[in-house]
Amino acid sequence: MSKKEITIYDLAEKLGLSAATVSRALKDHPAINSETKKKVFALAKKMGYRTNKFASNLRKQKTNTIGVIVPRLNSPFMSSVLSGIEKTANNKGYNIIISQSLESEAKERSNVFTHFNNRVDALIVSLSYETDNMDHFQSFINKEIPLVFFDRVPESINATKVVIDNFRAGYEATLHLIEQGYKDIVHITGNIKRNVYKDRFEGYKRALTDHNILYREDNFICNDLSEDAIYNCIHNQILTRKKLPDALFITNDTSAAFALSILKENGIKIPSKMAIIGFNNDLISKVTEPNITTINYPGYQMGETVARIAIEKIDNKSEKDVTSTVILNAELVVRGSTVKR
C-alpha cells in the first residue's frame, strides 16, 4: 500500500471530474448535484483522502479542539467530569486535549502555555492545589479565548465558573452530624487555598457556631488527601488522642472509605464510636460497611455543563463575554456511617 497522501487531483482524475468540482463536492456545495457528491465521498473514503485540516484551519483560525487541564486524571470525580466533557464536545465535533497539572503550579503554567501554542479554541481548567499566581491565564484573557473554570476555581479571575455551593454542602454535612448528636467533629480536607476546601471548611465552622459548638483548631486537619496522608493522619492525629473525636467529616469519599477501614481495623466501631461523612457520592461510599453518608456531587453533569458553555462561547465570540458562575445542585445522602441504629 502506498503512503502517498491522496489529493483532490487524484480523486478528480479517477472520477473524470475537474478538481474544482471535487473540491466543491467535498465541501457539500449546493451547486454540485447529490449523485456527484455521493460518488466523490465514496471514492474519498475508499482511497483514504483526508481533508487538509491544517490549511483549512489556517484559513479559519480554528482548530476544533478544546484544552482541558485537571489536577489528576486518576480520581473518580475527575474521570466522571472528563467523561461528560468528552461526550458533549465530541457530539459537537470538538476534540479534547487533556493534560494534568499533577497539583503543581509550574506544571499547570507549562500546560497552559502548551494549550495556548496549540491554539485550542477554548480552555477548561480545574486548578492545582498549589496555584497562587494566576498570570499564566492572562494570555487567554488577552486574546479573548474562552476560558472556563470548574470545581477548583480562582477568585481573582473574571471568567465563567461552574461549581457547587461548597459552603452550603459543608454546612449541611456538619449540621447532619450535629443533629445526630455528634459534637467533637474533626474536618479532614485539602489545601484551603482552593475554594472547594475553603468553602466547605467555612460551612463546617458556621454550622458549629450556629449550634453553640466551639470550633477548635486541632479539629481542622489539612493534607494532600493521598493514601499515605490519610493513613498517617488517622494513625498519628486521630488514634493517638486521649479522647477520640466522635465524628470525622472528610472531603472526599475515597479518603473517607480508606479512613473508615483503618479505624475499623483498630477496633473503632462506626458509627457508634465514631461517625464518618464523605463527599462526592462515588461508588466506593456504597461498598464499605457501613455505607458512607456523603454529599452527592454530580461530576458527569458538571462535565457536560462546562463543555456546553465553552462551545457556546466559541460560537458567540463576537458577543460581549458575560462573566457568570453556574452553581449545580449537591445534596446530602444519608447512610449508615452517621446514623446510630
Next chain:
Amino acid sequence: MSKKEITIYDLAEKLGLSAATVSRALKDHPAINSETKKKVFALAKKMGYRTNKFASNLRKQKTNTIGVIVPRLNSPFMSSVLSGIEKTANNKGYNIIISQSLESEAKERSNVFTHFNNRVDALIVSLSYETDNMDHFQSFINKEIPLVFFDRVPESINATKVVIDNFRAGYEATLHLIEQGYKDIVHITGNIKRNVYKDRFEGYKRALTDHNILYREDNFICNDLSEDAIYNCIHNQILTRKKLPDALFITNDTSAAFALSILKENGIKIPSKMAIIGFNNDLISKVTEPNITTINYPGYQMGETVARIAIEKIDNKSEKDVTSTVILNAELVVRGSTVKR
C-alpha cells in the same frame, strides 16, 4: 488589549532587528548569539507571540499529538492507564487527544476516523465491547501511522499490543480458590469477544479441569458489568439458586466490591459462606469488609509503556515496524474475601 496576532515582524520592529534574525533566534539557530536570543524570547513571551504551529506542522507533516481511544473514561483502571499515558507523552512534548467509544463499534469507528483526519502521529486503542470488524483501523495501517493496542486488543491485526497474561491470571485466581477448598465457582465477566475476558475465562476453565472439577455452563455469567447488571445478576442468577455457589470470580474490583456488599446485605457471610475474588487491585478492593482478594493489574505502568512504544514508533518511522506483544506482570494479591480464618 488587542486581539491581533503578534508576528515576527512586530517583534523585529520593537527590537530593532531584522525579521530573519528574529525568526532564527526563535528557532534557536546557532548563528544568533545567546544575548539576542534571550531578548527575543523575553519579548515574544511578553507580547504573547505564538509560533505558527499550523504552518510549521504543514511543513513537517507532524502534529505532535497522539490519539487515544478508550471504552470509557470513568473507570478506575482506564483513568490509571490514561494518567500514565499523559505523563509520558507530555514529558516527550506530545499532547494526547482522548475519545471514548462508550463500548460501541460505531462510535469507535467514528473516533478512529476523526483521529485520522486530525492527523495524529500515533493512535493508542483499547477496543469496545462489541467491536467485531477491524476495518476501521486499515487507514492507519495503510499509511503506516503507528498503532498500539492495550488491554483489549484485536487478534486479527498485526500491531503492537501491550497486555497482561490474562489466561494465567484467570488460572491463578481460580487455582487459589480451589486451594482454599472452594469447588462450585461462578465466573462473572464481560463480553468474551474481547481477549481480556475470553482469556481469563479460558484460564478459569483450565484450572477447574486440571483439578478434576467439572465446568458447568450455568456457572459462567456474561454481562456488561454495569452497576445494574451486577445488581440483577446477584439477585436473579446467584441468590435464587437452590444451592448457592461457594465462590465468585468477578472480572473487576468495582463489580466484585458491589457484589460483596449486596451479598452481605442478604445475609451471606464472606468468605465462610461464599468467597469473592476480583481483578485489578483498585483501592475499592481494600475498603470492603473483608478486603477483596484480587489480581494486581499495573494500569499506570501499562499507560507509560504504551505511550513510550508509540513515541518510539513515531521517532523511527523509517525502520521496519516489527509487530510485538509486550506482556506486563500481574500477580495474585490474597486478602480476607477468600481465606477462611
